[in-house]
Amino acid sequence: MTETKTKYLFFTGKGGVGKTSLACATAVKMADAGNVVLLVSTDPASNLKDVLESSVNESINSIKGLDNLFAININPENSAEAYRNRATQPLEGFRTKEEIDKIREDLSGACTTEIASFDEFSRFVSNEYDGTKFDIIIFDTAPTGHTLRLLELPAAWSSFTEENPDGASCIGPTSALKSGKKRYQSVVQKLRDSSLTSFYIVARADEVSLKEASRTSQELRELGMNNQLLHINGVFKSVNKDDQFANKIERMSDAQLNSIPENLKPLTITIFPLLPYNILGISKLRSLFDSEFQKSISENMIFKTELTGQTLEGIERLTDELCENEQHGLIMTMGKGGVGKTIAASAIAVLLAKKGLEVLLTTTDPAAHIQGFIQQLGELPPTLTVERIDPKAETQKYIEKVLNHKGQGQSEEAKKLILEDLKSPCTEEVAVFHAFSKAISKSKRKFVVMDTAPTGHTLLLLDTAGSYHRDIMRNNLNKGRLRTPYMALQDNKLSKIILVSLPETTPMREAGALQDDLKRAGITPYAWLINQSLSVLSGLMDPLLKNRANAETKVIDTIKSSYSKRVFGIPFIAEKRLLPTLLNSHLEESK
Known part of the structure; x- marks a missing residue:
């Protein structure tokens, strides 16, 4: 150091x-x-x-x-x-x-x-x-x-x-x-x-x-x-x-x-x-x-580590449950940055489409990771459509709308405050939710899989009736249009939220806080999906990896006992082509 x-x-x-x-x-x-x-x-x-x-x-x-x-x-x-x-x-x-x-x-x-x-x-x-x-x-x-x-x-x-x-x-x-x-x-x-x-x-x-x-x-x-x-x-x-x-x-x-x-x-x-x-x-x-x-x-x-192992149902089993007796619905992957929301959404969408179901996969991923994953597949199932909502473009449109509405008659300094407020991450959530609303309406006819979603706090703000909120960055200019999508998210038959986490203590606690946030808005996540899990793998020989896998077991047990009855897993994949590897492992296991 x-x-x-x-x-x-x-x-x-x-x-x-x-x-x-x-x-x-x-x-x-x-x-x-x-x-x-x-x-x-x-x-x-x-x-x-x-x-x-x-x-x-x-x-x-x-x-x-x-x-x-x-x-x-x-x-x-x-x-x-x-x-x-x-x-x-x-x-x-x-x-x-x-x-x-x-x-x-x-x-x-x-x-x-x-x-x-x-x-x-x-x-x-x-x-x-x-x-x-x-x-x-x-x-x-x-x-x-x-x-x-x-x-x-x-x-x-x-x-x-x-x-x-x-x-x-x-x-x-x-x-x-x-x-x-x-x-x-x-x-x-x-x-x-x-x-x-x-x-x-x-x-x-x-x-x-x-x-x-x-x-x-x-x-x-x-x-x-x-x-x-x-x-x-x-x-x-x-x-x-x-x-x-x-x-x-x-x-x-x-x-x-x-x-x-x-x-x-x-x-x-x-x-x-x-x-x-x-x-x-x-x-x-x-x-x-x-x-x-x-x-x-x-x-x-x-060299004294014995591998204890962990049993988790895979993403293919999660997908089967999501479409059981259903031909349509809204599926959202949520979680902190870097936990694997995009790979999870991509895999679920492809697995649904391979069953012959109509699927729209949409994302607000600013780094366009979803395109990178999808391109790894080459040919897509004919029933899968992929769209991308540009969060920067949507946010800029929203900022201009708010500035035009709230900036009238204000001093330059007050306008600067409004603009800085609008640089908050919450603003992007609100702006993107406007665009998401269009996709949500399609979930009554097909499966809509969304990579990332607004937090419970943002949803509560969007649903609040009355005058503009004091927190200008979160102002909603079209309250009537947004109430129906919010109610759709509260409908646990139509909407299924998947919380994605890594098998580590801090990501687990952060996902738990996000779950509490959603519950305040009347939304209960459907399941947790644990990404990059070593403990679900067999045949590990390296003592460092075995030790790491054993440490995961305690975290996953805590998730099962304290956070969710439905817990699924994605194994740690040591390949650049993540999505084909994940889907191929599913095919191999199902043979």
């Missing part, structure tokens, strides 16, 4: 890439060097307590085994709830219960949660916390560019009733904030100061993860945050050279490392291997930066 001279270290990356482990390992390393270190997490699925094997809560506590390491876990959901209470309390007695409920739903999106979290952790950057003075403060998760840009807009801080009477941004009315504009401006400036702040972008050695890292790096640069380092975590090196499957995975990983996006190549890059043990406790955290220590731990356990 390259030594850093900065006081503030931010770890950012998609769920499941290992940023918590690397943040904790960095904190331990710096505490070992004699620094007084504070580790701050704003991850709703935080497992700091497990990783550090010490008590971690919403107060600053010292970590067992290291007197100069401290940690605090800011629960963003609790912060957001407190934020909503501060926003709505002054309105009690002046607004009806229904109006206040609408405002609370407006403030239930990801943007509001992040603003609330930023409000909490900004006091650590601005030195407004009580107690120990820290040499280094490490943040597990970093604020998005949208939040940082929003906090800089003067209009976001204007009076709720004076400058923007018809609505406010997801920052909420000024009265909702515990701290003021001056403190936030100071924090953003510190984030831009390369002598004070470093950003560690964490990724895996796979195409999707590296593309996300590339996008994050570019967005940070556009915000003037240039002190960046890249950590590539979990790089696989086979141990048993007789295991051809393991050798394939290693070759694929090496190929990705040799084709890192251009804007990431100038960064200081550190590669961390996939290890056969869980990174839990101070000792094993120390091993992340000590290859000899890794070797000694590994040698004591690596």
Whole structure:
């Protein structure tokens, strides 16, 4: 690891890439060097307590085994709830219960949660916390560019009733904030100061993860945050050279490392291997930066692993259930980025079409991955139609519509606020849902398979009657047209939502949170689909892979017991041509 001279270290990356482990390992390393270190997490699925094997809560506590390491876990959901209470309390007695409920739903999106979290952790950057003075403060998760840009807009801080009477941004009315504009401006400036702040972008050695890292790096640069380092975590090196499957995975990983996006190549890059043990406790955290220590731990356990295995019905069985006694319906694959929604939607659509059923496969995938998968097949079943909704085009049309409607008579600064609000991911969901509505209507005549779908929060906003929401980015200009599709999603006979997850703790927890979000909107997912599972494979010889497969078993058992009675699996595929390989394995199993 390259030594850093900065006081503030931010770890950012998609769920499941290992940023918590690397943040904790960095904190331990710096505490070992004699620094007084504070580790701050704003991850709703935080497992700091497990990783550090010490008590971690919403107060600053010292970590067992290291007197100069401290940690605090800011629960963003609790912060957001407190934020909503501060926003709505002054309105009690002046607004009806229904109006206040609408405002609370407006403030239930990801943007509001992040603003609330930023409000909490900004006091650590601005030195407004009580107690120990820290040499280094490490943040597990970093604020998005949208939040940082929003906090800089003067209009976001204007009076709720004076400058923007018809609505406010997801920052909420000024009265909702515990701290003021001056403190936030100071924090953003510190984030831009390369002598004070470093950003560690964490990724895996796979195409999707590296593309996300590339996008994050570019967005940070556009915000003037240039002190960046890249950590590539979990790089696989086979141990048993007789295991051809393991050798394939290693070759694929090496190929990705040799084709890192251009804007990431100038960064200081550190590669961390996939290890056969869980990174839990101070000792094993120390091993992340000590290859000899890794070797000694590994040698004591690596060849003692017995494969326990896991039984999951495959995607072909899921498809059979989806079309049982049905000739039409709506099927949506949902989940966080990088978990495999697109391969799942593509496979389900093709399997349905191969049964002679009429199928429309549609996607909002901005990277057009679905076309790449479909092109791997060559000839398509005659009953399969593939469409692609361009999210950028749909969003731009929606933004122009909202600006024309809400920007009339507003100051330039107010228009900037509206525009920044409209850069939220929620806006794209709303805009795309307009286009999705047309496809949803076709599900009464054929199977419509959709890759990605709006969250429960967005659906609730779309269904809310009454005036425009204060959160302008989520304004729905055609409420009447959208109510019927929303009701179609609540119809569990017509619509089946498939939650896609990886067999790892963080993606599982994120999918669980998404399921809760949908249930708030009256939608219960039909099934879970676990992608890239090693535990369903037989014949694994490599001890690293066997250990990884065994770790999956506990996660999958938790999903079965706590999240869904219907759980299906897609095996880990070590081939570039994913879709034909997946479909061919189905044909081979059915012989």
